Amino acid sequence: MIRSTKDFWAGLIYLFFGSTAVIVARDYDMGTALKMGPAYFPTVLGWLLMAVGGLALIRAFMSSDAPLGALAWKKLFLIVGSTILFGLILRRAGLIVAVPLLVLTSGMASRHFRWIPTVGLAGGLTAFCIFVFLKGLGVPIPVIGPWFGG
Amino acid sequence: MDLIANLSLGLQTALTLGNLFYCLIGVFLGTLIGVLPGLGPTATIAMLLPLTFTLPPISSLIMLAGIYYGSQYGGSTTSILVNLPGEAASVVTTLDGYQMARQGRAGVALATSALGSFFAGTVATFLIAGFGPPLAAIALTFGPAEYFSLMVLGLVASMVLAHGSLLHAAGMALLGLLLGLIGTDVTSGAQRFTFDIPYLADGIGFVTVAMGVFGLGEIIRNLESEATRSVIVAQITNLMPTREDFKRIVPPILRGTAIGSALGILPGSGSILGAFAAYSIEKKVSKNAAQFGRGAIEGVAAPESANNAGAQTSFIPMLTLGIPSNPVMALMIGAMIIQGIQPGPSVITEQPALFWGIVVSMWIGNLILVILNLPLIGLWVRLIMVPYQLLYPAILVFTGIGVFSLNNSEFDIYVMALFGFLGYVLLKLGCEPAPMLLAFILGPLMEEYLRRAMLLSRGDPWVFIRRPISATLLAMAALALCAVLLPSFSRTREEAFKE
Numbered sequence: 001m002i003r004s005t006k007d008f009w010a011g012l013i014y015l016f017f018g019s020t021a022v023i024v025a026r027d028y029d030m031g032t033a034l035k036m037g038p039a040y041f042p043t044v045l046g047w048l049l050m051a052v053g054g055l056a057l058i059r060a061f062m063s064s065d066a067p068l069g070a071l072a073w074k075k076l077f078l079i080v081g082s083t084i085l086f087g088l089i090l091r092r093a094g095l096i097v098a099v100p101l102l103v104l105t106s107g108m109a110s111r112h113f114r115w116i117p118t119v120g121l122a123g124g125l126t127a128f129c130i131f132v133f134l135k136g137l138g139v140p141i142p143v144i145g146p147w148f149g150g
Numbered sequence: 151m152d153l154i155a156n157l158s159l160g161l162q163t164a165l166t167l168g169n170l171f172y173c174l175i176g177v178f179l180g181t182l183i184g185v186l187p188g189l190g191p192t193a194t195i196a197m198l199l200p201l202t203f204t205l206p207p208i209s210s211l212i213m214l215a216g217i218y219y220g221s222q223y224g225g226s227t228t229s230i231l232v233n234l235p236g237e238a239a240s241v242v243t244t245l246d247g248y249q250m251a252r253q254g255r256a257g258v259a260l261a262t263s264a265l266g267s268f269f270a271g272t273v274a275t276f277l278i279a280g281f282g283p284p285l286a287a288i289a290l291t292f293g294p295a296e297y298f299s300l301m302v303l304g305l306v307a308s309m310v311l312a313h314g315s316l317l318h319a320a321g322m323a324l325l326g327l328l329l330g331l332i333g334t335d336v337t338s339g340a341q342r343f344t345f346d347i348p349y350l351a352d353g354i355g356f357v358t359v360a361m362g363v364f365g366l367g368e369i370i371r372n373l374e375s376e377a378t379r380s381v382i383v384a385q386i387t388n389l390m391p392t393r394e395d396f397k398r399i400v401p402p403i404l405r406g407t408a409i410g411s412a413l414g415i416l417p418g419s420g421s422i423l424g425a426f427a428a429y430s431i432e433k434k435v436s437k438n439a440a441q442f443g444r445g446a447i448e449g450v451a452a453p454e455s456a457n458n459a460g461a462q463t464s465f466i467p468m469l470t471l472g473i474p475s476n477p478v479m480a481l482m483i484g485a486m487i488i489q490g491i492q493p494g495p496s497v498i499t500e501q502p503a504l505f506w507g508i509v510v511s512m513w514i515g516n517l518i519l520v521i522l523n524l525p526l527i528g529l530w531v532r533l534i535m536v537p538y539q540l541l542y543p544a545i546l547v548f549t550g551i552g553v554f555s556l557n558n559s560e561f562d563i564y565v566m567a568l569f570g571f572l573g574y575v576l577l578k579l580g581c582e583p584a585p586m587l588l589a590f591i592l593g594p595l596m597e598e599y600l601r602r603a604m605l606l607s608r609g610d611p612w613v614f615i616r617r618p619i620s621a622t623l624l625a626m627a628a629l630a631l632c633a634v635l636l637p638s639f640s641r642t643r644e645e646a647f648k649e
Contacts, residue, residue, distance in 0.1 A: 006578075006579045006580045007317075009579055010318055010321065010576075010579040010580070010581055013575075013576075013579070014321045014324075014325070017325055017328060018324075018328075021328050021343070024342075024343055025342070028340055028342060029338065029340070032609065033604055033609045033611065034604060034605065034608060034609030035601075035605065035609075036337075036597075036600070036601045036604065037338060037340075038335040038337070038338045038340040038342055041331065041596075041597040041600065042328060042331050042342065042343075045324055045327050045328050045331075046328065048324050049321065049324040049325060049328065052317060052320050052321040052324060053321065055317055056317055056318070056321065059317065065580075068578065068579065069578065071574075071575070071578060072370065072373065072374045075370055075373045075374065076370050076571065076574060079366060079369055079370050079373070079546070079570065080366065080370075080567045080570055080571050082546070083366065083546060083550060083563060083566065083567040083570065084563070084564060084567045086546075086550050086563060087550070087554075087560040087563030087564055087567070088560070090550075090554065090560060090563070091560065099547055102543065102546055102547055102550060103543040103544075103546075103547060106542070106543050106546050107539065107543045109370075109373050110373060110376065110538070110539035110542070111373075111376050111539075112376065112537065112538075112539045113539060114539075117539075117540060118539075118540070118543070121540050121543060121544065122543075125543075125544055125547050129547065129551060133551050133555070137201065137204075137555075139551060139554070139555045139558075140558055141551070141554070
């Protein structure tokens, strides 16, 4: 019976990263304590992290903790997804498309989302970014990207 | 005297028109983001770091430092007027500050916080000036074994001071160390954990990780519990504390400054812990203990002095040892490296103008903050009213473009998104990200020092115990760990974080 879901999931995450480190590091040279190879330090850390993960799992069954609150999946998806989308289209569609799209898609994650102020914000931010980042600081992003013949 | 000569060199550096201007920009921006809840100094400095590449090194560091301590000033404004902490370090200020505002004493609370912060900032500046050079002189004698042990102590301290369970703090630190190793191994040239992705050959950038965890992760968490804000826009007329007030705030400011300065040097979230500790100690020793939580002016003076003192003394390990004590300092180190300055104990002797310029600029910055803050209070109040739903999309746009401009590569945007996801999930699981970020920076350094120490000792691991300074540092780390594992201490620790 799992009594602390937080410890349980955190323990699994530690075990995953720890074991990945140890397994991947097997391809590298271990070396000796005198002359440590690239595998030495990560292997030690990986085992330690797995030990912490094991302890967290044991604790998950031993003592109970405040229950894990529901993850806000929709907001998580909107924020992370809109950021990835921004990266995907930034240089292809250009800043003039990417910034408003990021503002609008991420803006929908708010409980207080309304179209008119958000569209206004998108317009203002696009102008600001073109002026400050592209013209002022010379960040190499096209205003209008190749998708739109820029 | 040496100190006077050094301070006058600092004064000359900090008072040039350009540096004064960047100091002003820094503290202004710092106050601004401090006032805005949901936008912290780590995310802001990470966002602005790419913009400082073109500045002279001293100006860029003066500005970034100003953002950090300026945010401590701004955070209290929001705490007092809205009952929402503008900054993590001003959480406790909400307890009595907001109550004072409800009683029509918002102006006095704001003035108390500004005066306390200024006093604390002045003392902390002199502490840096006084302790910096001798500490750096000791650090110059350090070999790889001492550096390794010092980093172990730093990591352990950040774990002990982290919020929540020690086990998770240890897990986060180990995870951070491992993530820091991604990329090319400097000694052997081997590509580690790159999974044949060419972008990973140089590793993951710290700024990218910080923006993901502190920018994106925090946004998602803030959106979870969007509260409606009610600002007390009561007329802030009377700023001056009365004579009676003055008498009451002097001792808490002195105690808060002392506690904050001491805790600020420790790795982890020193200024946050300092504010908590100062508040709870004040509550124990104050004559007006019964009034705490109901608008006691001491409850504003003590934590506000402590968090500002802590923010400033946290520069000591960074400036003298080249080791960051918190994510903001890690970013400052990143800024130094970008500018071609190797952080470490030799900075003071090799770049005296830089070190003393920063130290003096902190004092000037504190002075600007006092002068700037109280008259501008109307502007800050209007800023607090900016609804979060219009603020966070703007933060996303700036972080997105900022992270892209680091390497002119979309890959960093994807990594940032991934760490935003990871950061949010870990926060929900009760794992605080601060030890992970610190470990992320220290990972490759620790490995290097470990290797060198072992090579010098011909593979004998006892070298860490045989060298006295190294042994002392490790003993301190062990002691700190044992102390947390003791039941009585862990209870106090829980209480300290709960309040």
